[in-house]
Amino acid sequence: MKTAPITPGTLANTSEAASQARRIAGLHLPTGAALASSREVFLAGNGLPARWVGRERFVILATGFGLGINFLASWDAWRRDPRRCERLVFVAIEGHPLGRDDLARAHAGSVLPELSARLVAAWPLATPNLHALDFEGGRVQLLLGFGDSSLLLRQLVASVDAFFLDEVETARPAQTGSAALARRVGRLAVPGSTVATMSSSRVLRDGLAAAGFEVTSAPSFNGTRDITLARYAPRHHAAAPPGGLHVHAGTREALVIGAGLAGCAAAWALAAQGWRCTVLEREPALASATSGNDAGIFHGSFNADDGPHARLHRAAALHTQRLLVPWLADGRVHGQLLGVLRLEARLGDAQARAALAAQQLPRDYVDWLPCKAARAATGLALPSGGWWYGGAGWLAPRDYAATLLTASGAHLQCGVAVARVCREGGVWQALDALGRVVGSAPVLVLANALDARWLVGGELQALSAVRGQLSSLPADVPGLPHAQVPVAGDGYLLPPIEGRLLFGATSQRDDDECDLRAADHRQNLLQLARLSGSGDGDRGNGNGSDSNAANRWQSLPWSGRVGWRAVTPDRLPLIGALCNLEALRDATRADHPRFVPRRRDASGGLYVFSGLGSRGIAWAALGAQVLASWVSGAPCPVEADLRDALDPARYALRPPR
Structure with missing residues (x-):
């Protein structure tokens, strides 16, 4: 998807009618009647809160966000309902988001002050992304997309239970207006999904009918005009492709192999979807490999x-x-x-x-x-x-991993080396070198970096190892540069941490040397000098060409760490359901990752979360939530083309070089 700059909205002080007319130009106007309208039109029009009773997850999609009144009304109704669904996901698209200060001013007199304050506090930067904001300990999620709705609607990966269609969105030009909106709504709907909108556009109503909805009218909450309601009841509902959103019908239990950043984050994200996880780690403690850097x-x-x-x-x-x-x-x-x-x-x-x-x-x-x-x-x-x-x-990656794992409530078993995985009786099993079952669950997640390759064979041939040696010296060594903030480029340097400088790191393929090497410390020191502008790495650092300088360099109190990064040829992680290579050979259509057969069914599956390379800290949380979407069927927190870019099936269609 080609992104476009976000044009911020503007807060104005005019009537609700002007707000509706000008929203398309980016004007947002507070109104005292908006909350009542939202409850009567959008909540009641979609049969809420009754329709979410007893549900594991209920997904609402709003084609406009504005001041967030519809979200706040839905969140408030969920909080007040003792029979509420386990998790409420509110997906919304806004082309002209307000800045945080304007949003705060708009909600200064809110009748839902606590919820409004929490929304303002969590408000993201106006970047053309999906932004996943969690409330109520993750049981309420706002998946907020900034950008053109006609583009973003095509990029959503979600199964939606109720639609709040913004009246302004239905008034767009013909090529992006009511008919196109109806088609996109039909693509995201599941049988029984409902629609409510204040629009009575004939084009919209006909478009919804053509997309498989049964369309009716109802009086508006103030009796001034009719509103449009619809229920999705198609004659035929196409099955999701193998790489599409998946409905898990089994018990919500997962076995995660690996307790580095990836594994701990996977358990955390799955727990947020109501899953119980067991995490197996071959080392005596979590984050003991590359995730254990200081x-x-x-x-x-x-x-x-x-x-x-x-x-x-x-x-x-x-x-x-x-x-x-x-x-x-x-x-x-x-x-x-x-x-x-x-x-x-x-x-x-x-x-x-x-x-x-x-x-x-x-x-x-x-x-x-x-x-x-x-x-x-x-x-x-x-x-x-x-x-x-x-x-x-x-x-500190180890702190981060430990905090993620603690938040997940997962059961961690260290010192457990997995030699093989298999599926028996609909359950995935992890076995040790003696063939003993050391863990089992309907869902198995391989989050053990490079070791995942040996467990499943050719499906993960894209993963390769890059050795990295990190160097550390006392911060008071004469001539060492001290940075106020981290600096990256050809290598990186951190500010002094507990009296030491950390810098590096080397990058060596096809190198299995575990021990620290003096030559690599020297390489890191040279790299540090170039990065910081402190010289050529020899002068002023005890690293000269004469024997005395060489002795000074070698006599420094070096320490460091060696780790192996799991990387892919395109430097993006592998996140998703593993491919079924045998079935792929007989597939009638597999020209896109979404159509590649997978090793999963309604009761369970085999998934991977690896290849984070040198960006494990940045990737852990979002990557884990992408993984959790694959496993649980929750809306994906990234756009469809970005999900495809992470899909391990991309290498089944395009073998790595």
Whole structure:
């Protein structure tokens, strides 16, 4: 999907009628009658709250968000209903989102002050993404999409139970208006889904009927005109493709192999969908492999065309930032979110600023710092300017993994080495080297990085190992540069942490050396000098060519860590249901990842969450929620084309090189 800059909305003080007429131009107006209208038209018109009683999950889609009145009305009704569904997911699209300050002013006199305040506090930056916001401990989720609804509706991966159709959206031009909206609603509907809208457009009504809805009219809440109601009752309902949203009919139990960031996050995201998880780890403690580094950085990405990599890394970084803010504040995770600078020597100031201006991304997400400003921000004599990610930072991965696992309530078993997996009697089993069953569940998630390759054979041939050695020295070693915030580029440097500097890291393929190497420490030191502008890595650091300098360099009190990153050729993770390669050979249609047969059915399945590479911190939370969507059938927190970009089936159709 090609993204476009977001044009912010404006808060105005005029009538409700003007609000409805001008919403399409980005004006949002508070009104005292809006909440009553929402309850009478959208909630009652969709048979709520009665229709969500006893449900595991109920999904609402609103084609306009505005001030969030419909969301607040739905959330309020859910809170007050003792028979409510387990989880309420409210999906909404807004082309002209307000800024947080305007949203706060609009809700200053809210009749639902607590809910309004929580919405304002969670309000995301206006980037062209889906933004997953959690409330009520994750039992209420707002999946908020900023951008053109005619584009985003085609990119949603969701099964929707009730639709709130914004009247302004139905008044668009013919090519994107009522008829097109009706078709997209039909694509997302499930049998029994309902629609309510204040529009009485004949084109909309006919479009809904053509899409398989039974359409009726009802008086509006104030009796001034009729509203449109509809129920999805198609003669034929196409089955979802193998890689589409999946309905799990078995018990909600999963076995996760691996207790690094990926495995702990997988358990956390599945628990948010009501699943019980057991996590098996071969090492004696969680996060003992690459996730056990003392600290690591995370940040987003920017490129001029805003392609899939930039969009995915942006969504992952913003999601991670939202999750981490309270955990860092209360001390559960050690780290800081004071920004990260990524050097970019290939661009001049004018080029970089022109690229930013074309996309109009919020400066709170990414900005360009010329060399002088970059030096001031970092305290280093940097060789160039770079991209400034103001909400990014560093943290201790082990703390993060432990916090995710604790929040999941999962049962962790360490010291358990899995040698083989198989399916017996509809249940996936993990077996040790002696063939003993060490764990079983209807759903099995391989989150054990490179080891996943040995458990399932050719399906994960895209994964490869990259060895990385991280170096550390006492911060008081003479000549070492001290950064005020993390700096990345050709390597990275963190600010002093507990009296030590962490920097690196090497990147070596086809290298299985476990021990720390003096040559790699030297390489990291050279890299550090180039990155920080502190010299050539020899002068001033005890690393000269004469024997005395060489002895000084070798005698430094080095420490560090070796780990292996699981990477893919396109540097994006593998997240989703594993392919059935045998069935693929006989498939009549497999020209797209969504049509590739999978190793799953209604009672369970085999999934993978691996290939996070050097971005494990950034990818853990969002990637796990994408995985949980695959497993549970919950709405996907990324757009369809981005989900496809993460799908392991992409390599079944395009073998890795």
